[in-house]
Amino acid sequence: MFVDPENPGARWPVKSRREFVKNALASSAAACAYRFPSLLKAAPPTADSRINILLDEPLGTISPNIYGHFTEHLGGVIYDGLWVGPKSKVANVDGLRSDVIEHMKKIKASVVRYPGGCFADSYDWRDGIGPRDKRPRRTNFWNGADSDKSPANHRYEPNEFGTNEFVHLCKLIGAEPYLAANVRSLPAMEFQHWVEYCNSPAGSTTFAEARAATGYAEPFNVRYWGVGNESWGCGGNFTPQEYAVEFRRYTAWLPQYGKPLSLIASGPNTDEWFWTREFLQEIVRKGTGQLREIYGMALHHYAWNLSRGKTNDWEKGKGDAVQFEPVDWYELLREGQRMEGLIEGHWQVMGEFDHERRIKLIVDEWGPWYRPGSEATPADILEQTPTLRDAVFSAMTLDIFNRHAGKVAMANCAQLINCLNSLYLAHENRFVVTTVGRVFELYAGHQGAESLRTEFSAPQVSYQRDGQTAKFWGLNGSASMRGKNLLLTVVNPHVSEPREAEIVLRGSAVSSGNVATLTHTDLHARNTFDQRETVMPVRAPLVKGDRIVHTFPPASVSALSIELR
Numbered sequence: 409m410f411v412d413p414e415n416p417g418a419r420w421p422v423k424s425r426r427e428f429v430k431n432a433l434a435s436s437a438a439a440c441a442y443r444f445p446s447l448l449k450a451a452p453p454t455a456d457s458r459i460n461i462l463l464d465e466p467l468g469t470i471s472p473n474i475y476g477h478f479t480e481h482l483g484g485v486i487y488d489g490l491w492v493g494p495k496s497k498v499a500n501v502d503g504l505r506s507d508v509i510e511h512m513k514k515i516k517a518s519v520v521r522y523p524g525g526c527f528a529d530s531y532d533w534r535d536g537i538g539p540r541d542k543r544p545r546r547t548n549f550w551n552g553a554d555s556d557k558s559p560a561n562h563r564y565e566p567n568e569f570g571t572n573e574f575v576h577l578c579k580l581i582g583a584e585p586y587l588a589a590n591v592r593s594l595p596a597m598e599f600q601h602w603v604e605y606c607n608s609p610a611g612s613t614t615f616a617e618a619r620a621a622t623g624y625a626e627p628f629n630v631r632y633w634g635v636g637n638e639s640w641g642c643g644g645n646f647t648p649q650e651y652a653v654e655f656r657r658y659t660a661w662l663p664q665y666g667k668p669l670s671l672i673a674s675g676p677n678t679d680e681w682f683w684t685r686e687f688l689q690e691i692v693r694k695g696t697g698q699l700r701e702i703y704g705m706a707l708h709h710y711a712w713n714l715s716r717g718k719t720n721d722w723e724k725g726k727g728d729a730v731q732f733e734p735v736d737w738y739e740l741l742r743e744g745q746r747m748e749g750l751i752e753g754h755w756q757v758m759g760e761f762d763h764e765r766r767i768k769l770i771v772d773e774w775g776p777w778y779r780p781g782s783e784a785t786p787a788d789i790l791e792q793t794p795t796l797r798d799a800v801f802s803a804m805t806l807d808i809f810n811r812h813a814g815k816v817a818m819a820n821c822a823q824l825i826n827c828l829n830s831l832y833l834a835h836e837n838r839f840v841v842t843t844v845g846r847v848f849e850l851y852a853g854h855q856g857a858e859s860l861r862t863e864f865s866a867p868q869v870s871y872q873r874d875g876q877t878a879k880f881w882g883l884n885g886s887a888s889m890r891g892k893n894l895l896l897t898v899v900n901p902h903v904s905e906p907r908e909a910e911i912v913l914r915g916s917a918v919s920s921g922n923v924a925t926l927t928h929t930d931l932h933a934r935n936t937f938d939q940r941e942t943v944m945p946v947r948a949p950l951v952k953g954d955r956i957v958h959t960f961p962p963a964s965v966s967a968l969s970i971e972l973r
């Protein structure tokens with residue numbers, strides 16, 4: 409375990425993420441030079457890597473919701489990001505930024521989480537309904553973290569965007585809404601009323617009439633509900649036992665209107681196994697039947713500590729988003745690779761209680777978190793500019809989820825726009841799809857397909873980490889099948905070496921295929937408002953043959969779409 413030199417006895421580092429959000433609460437409450445040769449040819453004896461796709465070993469259907477998103481009233485996510493208002497000169501649909509809607513449709517965005525994050529446990533859903541010009545202004549949860557330069561609507565929540573606008577956005581893009589209820593600062597009755605507002609049939613209740621009065625007669629049918637957020641921290645500072653008691657109370661007798669709700673419990677922070685175990689232990693004290701109330705447990709993991717083990721301080725441990733050395737590139741990937749062990753570990757603990765394996769993991773916040781400094785719009789807190797490194801990180805993470813399709817029912821990249829691992833950056837009339845957004849394009853075909861066991865064998869990456877030789881895997885990825893269409897996504901993490909791999913599809917032959925590759929000669933390459941297409945997928949056909957040999961460029965994400973005979 410890491411020991412903070414400044415506070416050796418501390419169970420928690422001096423400045424932890426928990427403390428960071430607590431403080432916020434307290435104060436506010438290729439054109440790529442590398443071209444891809446080949447693509448399908450007889451395997452020369454030199455191919456040093458091998459990818460075995462086991463067509464007869466399905467791992468489970470990849471839930472489309474693994475390709476989910478997260479939007480919070482935080483910095484520039486909602487105001488200036490998603491919401492520009494119906495009177496804006498920025499192209500919009502009913503006040504929602506058109507560019508976002510268009511791209512989310514393209515990537516088949518499946519589910520969007522809202523309104524937080526930490527904001528959720530300070531939010532009164534009633535503030536965000538009714539006529540927009542009558543909605544109250546409140547101090548935003550993140551007010552204390554905002555700077556004097558942050559626009560007023562980041563600091564003082566105008567509630568122009570609320571439940572109706574959010575659900576409307578989801579409908580426009582064809583995604584499911586996922587709402588996070590306030591457990592820290594609203595009574596259980598308010599949760600019940602929010603469900604009633606969203607889901608009670610037209611004309612049935614006063615809330616249904618209130619909904620209809622603003623143009624939404626038909627119920628929203630919101631299925632996914634988070635019961636608080638990070639209840640171990642900003643969501644109430646509960647112990648797992650205390651939270652379990654609250655969970656039971658908040659979820660007892662919620663109105664369902666003929667359609668069962670999928671209730672998501674606030675789960676652990678990274679590797680806090682005790683949270684998962686003690687929460688479930690307390691839940692089943694009232695009988696194992698209580699487990700049926702839980703659709704999923706939310707796991708959060710941010711890759712933020714790039715100090716190579718030197719500190720666990722939340723501020724000091726972070727790295728820069730756009731200025732980094734190869735060792736920082738690998739360090740981020742190592743932090744991201746932890747996700748695999750977290751899924752396996754929490755799944756194992758969940759199995760101690762949930763013998764029928766009904767409860768799934770919901771990784772509803774994931775991504776890298778860097779120190780400030782790379783904001784596209786300087787006044788937006790927690791905004792960072794994704795580079796090629798974040799594309800590789802995101803692809804690697806999505807591959808991990810695909811490989812654990814039977815365990816992970818949903819995942820939400822944190823966050824959608826102008827915050828952390830953004831798919832989009834936007835400011836006024838400027839908009840760009842980041843490197844992360846491009847990865848979601850390449851991976852969209854995995855949604856709803858059958859995940860297949862796939863073995864990767866490649867020489868490990870070897871690099872210098874503070875005078876020691878460190879290793880990282882050489883190639884990794886995931887494969888899925890839909891009918892005769894196979895999608896193989898692969899990451900080559902090596903900063904400078906290509907990998908030639910033979911791809912083996914035992915018992916099947918290739919009819920046709922193509923490959924889309926995302927890479928760049930510069931590891932720091934990024935898409936910006938001024939240079940929007942620096943990192944773009946490059947597509948090439950695969951040539952028919954018995955065996956596939958493909959060269960994966962250094963620092964790349966590849967998606968091979970193969971039609972089998």
Ligand code: AHR
Pocket residue numbers: 425429480524525526527637638773822823828
């Ligand atoms: O995504 C930013 C913040 O990180 C969220 O509000 C919170 O849930 C987490 O600590």
